Amino acid sequence: MSATSHIINHPSFGRLPADRVIIFDTTLRDGEQSPGFSMNLAEKLRMAEALASLGVDVMEAGFPVASRGDFDSVHQIAQHTKGAVICALARSGGAKDIAAAGEALAPAERKRIHNFISTSPLHMKYKLRMEPETVLDLITTGNTAARNLTDDVEWSAEDGSRTEPDFLCRCVEAAIKAGATTINIPDTVGYATPEDMERIFSMLLARVPGADQVIFSAHNHNDLGLGVANTLASVRGGARQIECTINGIGERAGNAALEEIVMALRTRHDQYPFTTGIHTESLLKVSRMLATITSFDVQPNKAIVGRNAFAHESGIHQDGVLKNAATYEIMTPESVGWTRSSLIMGKHSGRAAFRDKLKALGYGDLDDAKLNDAFARFKDLADKKKAVYDEDIVALVDDEVRDNEHIRFGALSLTSCSGKPSSVTLSLTVDGETVEADATGNGPVDAAFNALRSAFPHDARLALFSVAAVTEGTDAQARTTVRLEEDGKLVDGQGADADTVVSAVRAYVHALNKLLVKRDRAEPEELTA
Ligand code: KIV
Numbered sequence: 001m002s003a004t005s006h007i008i009n010h011p012s013f014g015r016l017p018a019d020r021v022i023i024f025d026t027t028l029r030d031g032e033q034s035p036g037f038s039m040n041l042a043e044k045l046r047m048a049e050a051l052a053s054l055g056v057d058v059m060e061a062g063f064p065v066a067s068r069g070d071f072d073s074v075h076q077i078a079q080h081t082k083g084a085v086i087c088a089l090a091r092s093g094g095a096k097d098i099a100a101a102g103e104a105l106a107p108a109e110r111k112r113i114h115n116f117i118s119t120s121p122l123h124m125k126y127k128l129r130m131e132p133e134t135v136l137d138l139i140t141t142g143n144t145a146a147r148n149l150t151d152d153v154e155w156s157a158e159d160g161s162r163t164e165p166d167f168l169c170r171c172v173e174a175a176i177k178a179g180a181t182t183i184n185i186p187d188t189v190g191y192a193t194p195e196d197m198e199r200i201f202s203m204l205l206a207r208v209p210g211a212d213q214v215i216f217s218a219h220n221h222n223d224l225g226l227g228v229a230n231t232l233a234s235v236r237g238g239a240r241q242i243e244c245t246i247n248g249i250g251e252r253a254g255n256a257a258l259e260e261i262v263m264a265l266r267t268r269h270d271q272y273p274f275t276t277g278i279h280t281e282s283l284l285k286v287s288r289m290l291a292t293i294t295s296f297d298v299q300p301n302k303a304i305v306g307r308n309a310f311a312h313e314s315g316i317h318q319d320g321v322l323k324n325a326a327t328y329e330i331m332t333p334e335s336v337g338w339t340r341s342s343l344i345m346g347k348h349s350g351r352a353a354f355r356d357k358l359k360a361l362g363y364g365d366l367d368d369a370k371l372n373d374a375f376a377r378f379k380d381l382a383d384k385k386k387a388v389y390d391e392d393i394v395a396l397v398d399d400e401v402r403d404n405e406h407i408r409f410g411a412l413s414l415t416s417c418s419g420k421p422s423s424v425t426l427s428l429t430v431d432g433e434t435v436e437a438d439a440t441g442n443g444p445v446d447a448a449f450n451a452l453r454s455a456f457p458h459d460a461r462l463a464l465f466s467v468a469a470v471t472e473g474t475d476a477q478a479r480t481t482v483r484l485e486e487d488g489k490l491v492d493g494q495g496a497d498a499d500t501v502v503s504a505v506r507a508y509v510h511a512l513n514k515l516l517v518k519r520d521r522a523e524p525e526e527l528t529a
Pocket residue numbers: 030116156157158159184186187188189219221
């Protein structure tokens with residue numbers, strides 16, 4: 001293992017213990033960039049709060065020059081979220097980018113500007129259309145400009161893992177000379193192997209003048225499913241900052257998952273003798289909050305936070321766990337936030353039991369109005385269904401925790417008779433005003449969606465529609481996913497209800513609300529040399 005535990009006086013962290021790894025969370029920037037995962041301002045603020053309580057050291061809040069919406073969310077997070085260093089992304093060559101990042105971050109107690117530019121031959125030639133010497137100049141310009149706005153400056157070599165080693169050394173040296181205090185080497189396209197990543201960091205530490213005065217950082221994408229393995233190998237090579245996202249969300253196959261890395265470091269401390277500042281018992285809660293906000297559940301067998309991560313189906317395993325949990329559990333479920341209680345709720349459960357259940361499921365921060373609405377929906381469901389399971393409650397409160405929705409579902413009445421068109425009367429509230437529409441269609445869902453298009457006219461195309469039962473039984477709730485497409489932008493929405501048509505309308509309304517957020521976004525202008 002490389003011995004880089006030199007800790008210098010870092011502008012944001014002072015003198016960190018030599019075994020401390022910095023956790024840099026980019027759920028709100030790289031994670032949010034992935035198709036269908038966009039969040040509105042209120043959702044980002046909730047996530048930021050949760051990430052700060054989880055104990056992340058640095059939180060990348062967005063890319064301010066990209067859109068007014070991104071600027072505002074970085075600014076608001078900088079103003080309200082305490083405890084973590086707030087970071088904003090900027091391109092090294094964009095004077096506007098660095099100024100926007102500095103302005104958005106102004107209210108933060110501790111702030112970092114993260115500037116990046118591509119350094120691989122492929123990216124320089126085809127994406128940037130720049131000569132290597134121009135890229136070197138922009139690295140100096142970008143880091144100098146960022147350093148004039150804050151002492152905590154990170155520089156990233158985009159596509160760093162596919163960069164020529166000699167040129168990478170020159171780039172890193174230029175960034176350090178211009179004032180960067182953290183150097184990030186991303187595996188942008190998820191191509192590297194663990195051996196590559198360990199070698200790259202060891203090489204930079206051995207060869208670049210000034211390398212012992214900065215923190216090296218790993219940022220691994222998961223295209224080959226190696227994101228976490230590459231991150232651990234980067235730490236072996238000398239990286240002391242890890243960039244990651246909750247649930248591993250991110251561009252394409254995602255980024256390395258925060259919960260997996262943190263628990264790997266903790267569980268295999270014998271091989272990775274490092275600590276983080278993460279309160280691991282909150283991992284499940286934050287994972288669920290993100291899944292709720294984005295409407296993307298993690299797969300059941302996802303490590304740490306998947307529904308089956310600690311479930312033992314086979315009799316032999318169950319017997320072993322009952323005799324001694326360590327037989328089949330390498331960490332305790334409680335250490336990452338699972339509780340052993342599987343209290344089933346029914347129509348006699350009261351508000352206090354419901355509130356306790358919500359807390360255990362990660363919805364402890366619901367305000368009274370939302371709690372009341374969720375409780376009313378729970379009572380309604382409990383009247384229709386014999387037993388209400390955790391999955392039912394999660395599906396049901398998903399709708400209630402969404403903030404700042406322009407459009408909300410009101411009510412629906414439906415007439416349907418086999419062989420005849422269905423007809424629907426639908427009411428919505430749009431920015432507080434009630435809107436009603438009638439429509440017919442080829443079946444109940446078609447009629448309901450036609451009514452929705454008439455109540456709130458829009459051109460988005462329905463690109464996906466799927467329904468699944470939340471639990472077993474004919475009285476189970478339906479959970480619907482709707483994907484809408486508009487001008488190449490995709491958004492997914494989810495809804496749940498014991499009535500399948502209502503669940504479909506809730507999902508459609510959720511997707512429409514996300515589309516309204518997306519419309520606000522534009523790509524930043526192209527960089528010129
Ligand atoms: O993957 C990547 O290269 C990035 C950089 C902007 C750090 O996300």
